Amino acid sequence: MEAITIKDIAKALNLSTSTVSRALRNSYEINPETKKLVMEYAERMNYRPNPIALSLKDSKSKSIGVIIPEIANHFFSQLINGIESIAYNLGYHVVIFQSHDSYEREVANTNYLVSRKVDGLLVSLASLTTDLFHFQDLMERGLPIVFLDRVPKEIETHKVVADNFAGAYEATKHLIQSGRKRIAHLTSPIYLSNTTERLAGYKQALEDHQLPFDESYVKYCHYGGKIVSENEAAIQEMLSLPEPPDAIFTASDKLTTGCMAVLQQKKIRIPDEIAIVGFTNIGVADLLNPPLTAVVQPAMDMGQQAVELLIRLIEHPQKNAEFEIRSLKTSLIIRQSSGHS
Amino acid sequence: MEAITIKDIAKALNLSTSTVSRALRNSYEINPETKKLVMEYAERMNYRPNPIALSLKDSKSKSIGVIIPEIANHFFSQLINGIESIAYNLGYHVVIFQSHDSYEREVANTNYLVSRKVDGLLVSLASLTTDLFHFQDLMERGLPIVFLDRVPKEIETHKVVADNFAGAYEATKHLIQSGRKRIAHLTSPIYLSNTTERLAGYKQALEDHQLPFDESYVKYCHYGGKIVSENEAAIQEMLSLPEPPDAIFTASDKLTTGCMAVLQQKKIRIPDEIAIVGFTNIGVADLLNPPLTAVVQPAMDMGQQAVELLIRLIEHPQKNAEFEIRSLKTSLIIRQSSGHS
DNA sequence: ATCGTTATCGGGAACGTTGCCAGTTGACAG
DNA sequence: CTGTCAACTGGCAACGTTCCCGATAACGAT
Structure with a gap:
């Protein structure tokens, strides 16, 4: 001591x-x-x-805060690894906080990190966040923030996202080309940037292939698959339709595994009865039953690019700022769950 | 600002x-x-x-540091959730660092956290850590530390672990009772507390059921399954034995999935040719092919108990200290990979 | 009138560091 | 012999907070 x-x-x-x-x-x-x-x-x-004394003096801490929905998720933990690898080399420390998709937690974490004098913030929005004042306020007060993955339209700053539209388009197209006609989409709350972009890609693919868009094939799960009953209800609803879907395109890790679990439990055969493509970075996709066709995001790369942008913002305070929106390509990895022959 | x-x-x-x-x-x-x-x-x-000013003044920060091997691992992320839930309620903040199983990183993280004046440390040892001076030194200087999961024998303090012996015993016994005779054990470096305890449970189960212990059936993977080739080599060695194993008991998340991947790639049928039981908290165990029989650790609970002990240590500096070692029960969840009829 | 008490407040140091402003030398030119 | 200028070093304030020590006033008690 x-x-x-x-x-x-x-x-x-x-x-x-x-x-x-x-x-x-x-x-x-x-x-x-x-x-x-x-x-x-x-x-x-x-x-x-003593870094504390230095922080007090300079109001700088050589550390950046990361606020993400949860770490028990392959996409986010890969994101963190990307972030850490770069930040570490540039002499910054990384402080991680989980919002658990709660707005209140996100605000609390933000405040704490700010009072701890982090030099900048890396944020992926909580699914239940609609009010962005806490971030807008900070940005106006000069705190650099970079958003990634789940980004707000309303705030002007650097953003790093996956090309959700293209990823969803490709996934849907793949299902269509595998012979599916009634493709459902299981997704997150509509006010997430992700959701609308993926939904748009999904719609566009349907349209381009002369398939009708049916609103009853789209289900929004507020808790992103973490509450099993919500999942189950959504899927059950779709299955009870006069014409149940023959494929489901799921929009996140938890939604995908949740969906598979429900189908399995209902003894619905994948892909024979229902094909699945998931927007997920889960590590064991090829060990699943059946192996999962997945749209994979370059999570590590996204994390790296986001820190780079953030640190640039920190060290060269905005030359009143052209803000970038980087959109990174996803990759479709085809396995058996999509019933591709 | x-x-x-x-x-x-x-x-x-x-x-x-x-x-x-x-x-x-x-x-x-x-x-x-x-x-x-x-x-x-x-x-x-x-x-x-201003928390920084307070920290400077009191050399206290109302925050605790967590050093774990990696976040991208269900066991550890559940651990973190347990830790956060309690710490949050008790007014402490949690700062997470990954050692990535590297000794140097572990030391660097430790130093940083200490200079940041965390009030205490929660540690799960890196697999490559053999020298414990950095922790011993801190403890002697009065910093409260609680170890969990991967704990050192040499240091006297509170520890929270799973009952590795019993878990391994039960897993092995289960394989034996399912009719397997040549049970291999794929595990981590021997100097991890986990490893020796699980190995002991495995041996004891063999002995109690009159099966011989064969050292060539035990493989230690230094990188815990993260380096595929190491996995592969270990498994290949066992398969090349005159009498290859008919079951494998794997000792960690990555080792388990790694093992399954290798077997799958080699077209070895699980459980027909080789049964598997994994010591793992992976979330999608029942979606795997085949569904995985697993020894599950009460990760959340372990995290919670560890913070409680730590915060008690912080707030009531040791009444020269009876140190506890809490050993929490694991649970064996039987699915198809163990070939249980 | 003097003193102790109580109630209420201000001054200043300290935590560890940096940066500005002032010294204190010594050498050397004038 | 004085003035100037380097070259080097010390003092002090400041960052935000708490805490110890006094200070002040009012008010009984002696």
Whole structure:
């Protein structure tokens, strides 16, 4: 606990704290000998500057906050790995918070991170967030924020997303080309950017292939598949339609596995009766029964690009800012669940 | 950015900072009217004490550090959820770091967290950590640490683990009772507490059922299944034995899925040719092909108990300390991969 | 009138660091 | 011998907060 401070060094070497400080910072106006003396002593005593004191002084912390819905999700944990790999190399620390898709938690986490003087924020919106004031306010006050994956339309800043439209289009098209006619879409709340983009891709693919769009084939699950009963109800509703779907395109990790679980439990054969394509980064897709056809997002890459943009924003405060929206390609990995022959 | 401070309040209300400070803290020696004035003004201006300043002053931060091997792992993310749920309620913040099973990273993270003045540490050891000085040193300097899951024998403090011996015993016994005779064990480096305990349970089960223990049936994967080729090599070695195993008991998430992937790729039928039981908390065990028999750890509970112990340690510095080792029961969930009829 | 008490408040130091402003030397030109 | 200028170093304030110590006034009690 008794960490050594600059003051201790000053006392031991009979110097002033300022001198020590400048010596350690290798200032030109310090006698090389003194410098050497200080540096060696500091080294020997294993001196580490106190980041808290520095933060207090400079209102900077060399750390960035990450707010994501949850970490128990392959997409987000890969995202984090991407973020960390870059941030680490650039000398930034990463502080992770989960919103658990709750608006209140997101706000609380945001406030805490700000009071902790993070230099910037990386955010993927909670599914239940509709009011964006807490972020808008911060941005106006000059805090750099970069959004990724689930991004708000209303805020102007750098954003990194997957090409959801193309991914959904490709997935739907794949199902169509595999012979499916009645393709359902199980997705998240409509006010997520993801949802509308994927929905649009899905619709466009239907249209381009002369299939009708039927609103009753689209189900929005507010809790993103985390509440089983909601899933189950949504799927049950679709199955009870006069013409039940012969394929389901699911829009997230949890929705996909949740859907598979429900079908399995109902003894509905995949893909014979219903084919599935999931928008998911789940790691064991090819170990599933049946192996899952998936639209995979370049999560790691997304994380990396997002930090890069953020750190650029932090270190070169906006030259009143052209903001970028980077849209990264997804890849469709075809396995058996889509019934592709 | 221009957060309001106690000084601002003092100036605005024509008081001294000390008075404001005490008013906010509801000190008895402040005139109730003054108090009201201050509190209302603070409320109106949305005053929040600066945690950095507090940390500097008290060398306390009301936050705890968590160092785990990796987040992209169901066991650990559940652990985190358990930790957060309790810590949050007790007014502590949780700062998560991944060691990625690297000793250097573990040390770096530890140092950073300590310099950031976390009030305590929750640690699950990196698989490549053998030198424990960085933790021992901290403990001697009075920093509360609680280990969980992967714990060191050499350090005396609270520990929370799963009952690895019993879990492994039960898994092995289950395989034996399902008619398997040549049960292999795919596991992590031997210097992890987990590994030895699970190995012991495995051995004991063999012995109790009059099966010979054969060292060539035990493979230690240093990278815990994260490096596919290592997995593959280990499994290949076992398959090339004169008497290849008819069952494999795998000791972790990644080892389990890795093993299944290799068998699948080699077109070895599970469980017909080789049965599998995995020590894993993977969420989609029943969606796998075949559904996976698993020894599940009460990860959430483990996390919760560990924080409780840690916070107790933080808030009631050791009454020279009876240290607890809590061992929580695992549960064997039987599915098809073990070939149970 | 003097003193102790109580109630209420302000001053200043401290946490660790940096940066500005001032010294204090010594050398050297004038 | 003085003035100037480097070269080097020290003092101090500041970041936001708390806490110890006093200070002030009112008010009985002595």
